[in-house]
Amino acid sequence: MNDDNSRELYDRALSVMPGGVNSAVRAAIEPYPFFVRKGDAGHVIDADGTRYVDWVMGLGPLLLGHDLPEPVQARIQQKASEGPMYGTPTEIEVDLAEFVVRHVPSVEKIRFVNSGTEATTSAVRLARGYTGRNKIVVNQGGYHGAQESTLVEGDAENPRPSSAGIPQSFSEHTLPVPFNDEEAVREVFAEHGDDIAAVLTEPILGNYGIVHPEEGYHEFLRDITEEHDSLLIFDEVITGFRVGGLGCAQSEFGITPDITTFGKIVGGGFPVGAIGGRAEIIENFTPSGDVFQAGTFSGHPVTMAAGLETLKFAAENDVYEHVNGLGDRLREGLEEIVADQAPEYTVAGTDSMFKVIFTRDGEAPTNAADVKNAETDRWRRVFWGQMKAQGVFLSQNQFECQFVSYGHTEEDVDRTLEAYKHAL
Ligand SMILES: *Cc1c(COP(=O)(O)O)cnc(C)c1O
Secondary structure: OOOHHHHHHHHHHHHHOHHHOOOHHHHHOOOOOOOEEEEEOOEEEEOOOOEEEEOOHHHOOOOOOOOOOHHHHHHHHHHHHOOOOOOOOOHHHHHHHHHHHHHOOOOOEEEEEOOHHHHHHHHHHHHHHHHOOOEEEEEOOOOOOOOOOOOEEOOOOOOEEOOOOOOHHHHOOEEEEOOOOHHHHHHHHHHHHHHEEEEEEOOOEOOOOOEOOOOOHHHHHHHHHHHOOOEEEEEOOOOOOOOOHHHHHHHHHOOOOOEEEEEHHHHOOOOOEEEEEOHHHHOOEOOOOOEOOOOOOOOOHHHHHHHHHHHHHHHHOOHHHHHHHHHHHHHHHHHHHHHHHOOOOEEEEEOOEEEEEOOOOOOOOOOHHHHHOOOHHHHHHHHHHHHHHOOEEOOOOOOOOEEOOOOOOHHHHHHHHHHHHHHO
């Protein structure tokens, strides 16, 4: 397989961009990432003309795949050609806000921003402003974007920044606990209950393998936050409009969070984030409240058009049936291959999310430590390249999950299963 153009592009990129990329995980591919020339339905074609079945799908935003249906494309192009943005409101922001409020029961009001990171940053500030408290409980291995309050490691006794450039004093207000560990949450509430503004959690850990909540975990979080007048924030940047369809993962789990953060799919492939929730809480954002929140590009008409038309298309067509059906076919096929060839591995995922975790004992991971203990080096150094050599593009490491889109076909699934058979 010829990689000359990708290698040359990466060489140029290394001279002018740190690590040659604009987002760290893209450089995880060794020895260098391949550059994409264009997408085509469920496939991408790289800079050297090689075609791959693409299960990365932009790392989550592309529910419909690379070919946008005609009405989606037309509305995006119309908005772009009318002049990209204005610094004053437009109707399409209201349209998308109404759509989300209609479909996600916990959301009465919503503020659109430009990234998932911006959404979680604003949500944390909002929770602190609303409750007048400082501390945030997060899950080890949970990911809430590149923001100061959540880039922490360690545990609740010893939180420390997980990145250079963040003062230790910031991390003192963040309490990381293992996912699915009710006792750890009870302990932090026993110690800090009066100063916990919120528990911030992904309904399903989607950036650290895929880790599913155990029965009752989210109900427990809902109860304990209520008991202590803390807020429950669901970070649905990945799961929103993917798991549980238009009602999101919270509808699947039957949980009503106080605040929900969105991103990825809600922008239809363009930069987006959003913070939604109970009106009485969301109203605390400026200008109706005193928690400062603003953005030049927030509610960008092109993004709003892409998000609205994507979700409308999903509401009116068999999008979720299609992606979830192919997700089932993939996971069932993978289960069989794993049982046969690597019984110590685990197939994880639901709806249109999937991942094979290279666990060492065949036990489904229940927290981040379980995923970290998997054969992550084999995944990255050997397995990923074998899949690529067979024309299958998987996410860059063991931790990022993979996505089925409306552009994928049964043939893509079957080809991918064949590739797993050879690579596992
Ligand atoms: C992707 C992601 C983010 C960050 O979103 P960006 O748009 O990359 O800033 C936050 N939370 C979760 C759960 C995500 O998956």
